[in-house]
Amino acid sequence: MEASMKLGPHRLILNILDQLAQSEPDKVYAELPISLTDFSAGFRHITYRVLDNAVNGVAWWLTETLGPAQDFPTLAYVGPNDLSHNLLLLGAIKAGYKMLFFWPRYSTEAQVRLMKAVDCQNILTSSVSSPLSQLVETIAKEHGSAKVTQIPELASFFDDKHQVFPYKKSFEEARGDPLVVVHTSGTTGFPRPIIWNHDWAASFAYQRYLEPPAGWESIDRLILGRRVLSLMPPYHASHLFASILFTFYCGNTCIYPPALALPTAQIAAEASSYTEVKAITVVPPHIEQLGANTELLDTLVRNGAETVFWAGGPVSSAAADAVSSRLKLFNTCGSTEMGMWPVIRKSGPWDPSISRYMCFHPQANVQLRPQSENVFKAVVVKNDSDTEIQPPFPIFPSITEYDSGDLFSPVAEPDKDYLWSYVGRSDDMQVFKNGLKWHPTAAEQKIISDNRDVIQEALLDGTNHAHVVLLLELVSEFSNKLAALPEGEQAKEKAAILDGIWPTIEGINRVAPDWVQIDRQRVVFAEPGKPLARTAKGSIRRLFAVTDYKSQIDDVLESVGVKSEA
Known part of the structure; x- marks a missing residue:
């Protein structure tokens, strides 16, 4: 287990950053392609010393540009797939703000609804020109009173020396403070804002630390403490898992795709040819792409990739079988409120046939309740003991059950009756x-x-x-x-x-x-x-x-x- 995991989850991310910047300043936090469109120019290695300095720069810039913050006002941002999202998230916490990240393909009405739901009056936009720039102007016009401000180039935050921005809170003092505004996927309606607090982040981390029962192994350990390429959308909760929570709490290094390139399985294969990639986090369409292209799989295996993790929906058995025959493929459920569910497997040699199935860690207390013939809904029941390992309850402290809306069917194959197969959403x-x-x-x-x-x-x-x-x-x-x-x-x-x-x-x-x-x-x-x-x-x-x-x-x-x- 990574040294950072041994220190435990009940720590503020900003305090972890300060500690790492002092004790392991040259440890690499993330690798960013220098080119906006491909890997030909190589990567810029962002160390914790560089990251700490940049976060201070962002906190000062926010305070000087927008004024001192009171009561955590919300700032919206939309921009390309670079480190801006994370710098703004961390700098906003220091400066007393909180960030909201847009999904560019949502309608203007959906974006404005999100902003107004959290009383957001400011939109930040990237200095990198892209089709997103026009989107910001459209949203601001529809909102009616939102102010648009362009952030400086990333290089100025990384390369200029910034004075330390003071942040003195302990975990106990800040546990209920907002970390970031995320939003539901909007599968069946307009997306709803969900505010993660620091307690939620610690709960998410705690699940990564859970020891499995005797005779079992935690599957997510395959991607913890590793060099992970994230093809998850930068504005989505899943990318924050990979680039914030796994890095600070679990010692991962996050590898980015080119900022203006469309994330695809082809991009994953190309990345592995330019830098060491041990694990990849992807969405379901990428599994289908990999499953249909033996050449991409060959490239990943040849370059040392070992694990592929996907979340967000089911994939075809043909694609899953093709990928799992070459790489350790696994999935779990994830959601804005629940985070990434802890899944386990029976100890022993890796079994590729379980790649599309799940077994939940018993301490997560997920109950499967019948909905129709052979279909069950997953409900998280609050543990009696105060172990703080169930992320929905820091967000909704008054409830004792969280209805995930995710549906599963029991696996009928021999020796797999303890596994569940994801069916879809109850909304479907x-x-x-x-x-x-x-x-x-x-x-x-x-x-x-x-x-x-x-x-x-x-x-x-x-x-x-x-x-x-x-x-x-x-x-x-x-x-x-x-x-x-x-x-x-x-x-x-x-x-x-x-x-x-x-x-x-x-x-x-x-x-x-x-x-x-x-x-x-x-x-x-x-x-x-x-x-x-x-x-x-x-x-x-x-x-x-x-x-x-x-x-x-x-x-x-x-x-x-x-x-x-x-």
Whole structure:
């Protein structure tokens, strides 16, 4: 275990930073690509001494530019994938502010709602010119009273010598103070702000320190104290796990992709060719990319990568099997309120077949409660003893149970009856007009994985309908080809596409309940330039996707004699 872990979780991140800057000043906190677009220029190594100096610089700049803070006012920021998010987060804590990070693909209305929910009157923007710059102006205009301020270049914080900004609080004094404003994914509605406090961070860290029961091993130890490439979105809670909580509490070094490059599996392979990468944290689409490209897997293995961790939703069995045959692949659930759930495995040689399954540490006290046939909801029940290892309760101290909304099915394979398979969100549960329920995620994943050369996304919508409707988003090659055809030829091409995927549909229909039968007449194709709405981690925002295509869904149902009652 890393020395930093042995010191325990009940420490403020700023105090850990000060301690590391003095005791291990040359220890590398993060590696940043010098180029904004690729790895060709190498990396800048940010040590704890450099980071401590830069955080002081940010705290002084915030105070001098926006004034001394009282009662932790909120500052919003949107910018490229560099270290600005973390510098602002840490500098804001020192200066008495708190940060809110936007997801650029949220609507302007969603961004403004988030700002107003936490009384945010200031938006900070990067000095690096990018498409995000215009987004800031749009949000500020829609907000009506928000002030926009550009932060200095990162180099000025790193390279200039800054006076120490005083911060004297102990953990007990500051445990209830805000750490950062994060937000829910907005899968089924507008994202909601959640304020992490320092108590929450300590609780998250405590879960990483938990010793497993006898005969078991903690799986997250595979990525703790390691050199980890984070392909998680910089504005998302998952990246804060990798770049703040794992680094300060667990001794990780965080490796960044190029600031203006789209994070992909290809980027991961390229990074491993330029610097040592032992573990990679990714979202579900990256697993699909790796699973479909043996060359990328070969590169990662050849360059010494050992572990891939993903979170944010299910992946296809084909992709998971392909990746786990070469690397130690694992997943767990994560959420804004809960953090990263502690998962364990039976001791012994690594078993690649468990990569898509989970077993929760007993001290997390996760209860699986039945919802429908073979589907269970995970509920976190507050421990009787005050062990402070359950992150939801520092945020919601008055509750005794936290309903995660995550659904699981027990694994029926021999010798794996202690494992659970992630099904999806309870919000995704389809409730048909007849009141019967069905969860579509497994079927959707099957359609995608069996037809990945044609199908980008598949969504099954049955809520308030008598029958299910299949919404298909094609890969760009087929979508563009389809859009270029005359209307009559489009119909023929769509029929050919359905012919190609229909063996998969027939297989789903054979095992699906009789009220869930997919029919060719109830298929809607997503339009080019109008992809299905997605969360920051790449999963579908079901409510928004269905709303975007409501008129097409209604037309399809009406054409076969069924009217929607959504």
